[in-house]
Amino acid sequence: EVQLVESGGGLVQPGGSLRLSCTASGFTVSSNYMSWVRQAPGKGLEWVSVIYSGGSTYYADSVKGRFTISRDNSKNTLYLQMNSLRAEDTAVYYCASKYWYDGMDVWGQGTTVTVSS
Amino acid sequence: SYELTQSLSVSVALGQTARITCGGNNIGSKNVHWYQQKPGQAPVLVIYRDSNRPSGIPERFSGSNSGNTATLTITRAQAGDEADYYCQVWDSNTAVFGGGTKLTVL
Numbered sequence: 001e002v003q004l005v006e007s008g009g010g011l012v013q014p015g016g017s018l019r020l021s022c023t024a025s026g027f028t029v030s031s032n033y034m035s036w037v038r039q040a041p042g043k044g045l046e047w048v049s050v051i052y053s054g055g056s057t058y059y060a061d062s063v064k065g066r067f068t069i070s071r072d073n074s075k076n077t078l079y080l081q082m083n084s085l086r087a088e089d090t091a092v093y094y095c096a097s098k099y100w101y102d103g104m105d106v107w108g109q110g111t112t113v114t115v116s117s
Numbered sequence: 118s119y120e121l122t123q124s125l126s127v128s129v130a131l132g133q134t135a136r137i138t139c140g141g142n143n144i145g146s147k148n149v150h151w152y153q154q155k156p157g158q159a160p161v162l163v164i165y166r167d168s169n170r171p172s173g174i175p176e177r178f179s180g181s182n183s184g185n186t187a188t189l190t191i192t193r194a195q196a197g198d199e200a201d202y203y204c205q206v207w208d209s210n211t212a213v214f215g216g217g218t219k220l221t222v223l
Contacts, residue, residue, distance in 0.1 A: 044217040047211065101171045102165045
């Protein structure tokens with residue numbers, strides 16, 4: 001079964017750091033592009049970052065310089081290192097991938113990040 | 118940066134046709150993807166590349182894209198179609214989502 005499972009969310013103080021993980025099963029994380037998408041409480045979807053199969057990475061302006069996307073092919077896992085966290089980073093974070101169809105056709109269940117003192 | 122505009126809400130009577138639009142500058146030149154999200158759940162891809170349905174998505178879902186508007190059409194709307202719908206494109210290696218449209222089935 002093709003699946004993504006996120007972990008690593010939690011409560012963190014402003015200015016703190018957190019690393020999210022997204023483990024894939026049924027396909028390899030390096031086979032196509034993988035993204036992080038977040039959703040603040042009661043708000044819409046906001047794209048955060050992407051890593052392509054070749055390793056190129058891109059970020060939303062709102063997180064550039066603070067977040068880093070990476071992957072470990074040996075663990076078949078995608079990561080999002082989040083530094084200098086702000087209250088406005090509070091959201092459910094989803095990892096998503098292009099697996100078979102164009103677009104993001106595989107999504108994880110999401111992990112919640114709360115930035116608060 | 119590229120922007121996508123969606124109506125906040127659309128209402129449709131049970132069994133009728135709902136049309137959800139997504140506006141963007143020359144969006145017809147881009148590939149548009151549509152996602153359905155129900156409360157407490159992850160998004161689900163319902164239309165990819167303007168008008169294609171992934172396996173498992175009912176034929177009642179269709180899409181079109183031309184000029185400055187992309188449209189998701191849901192025929193014979195059912196109670197289970199009630200959800201938030203988001204359009205999405207790629208622009209210069211960044212993914213852009215519309216603000217989302219809440220579909221209410223009356």
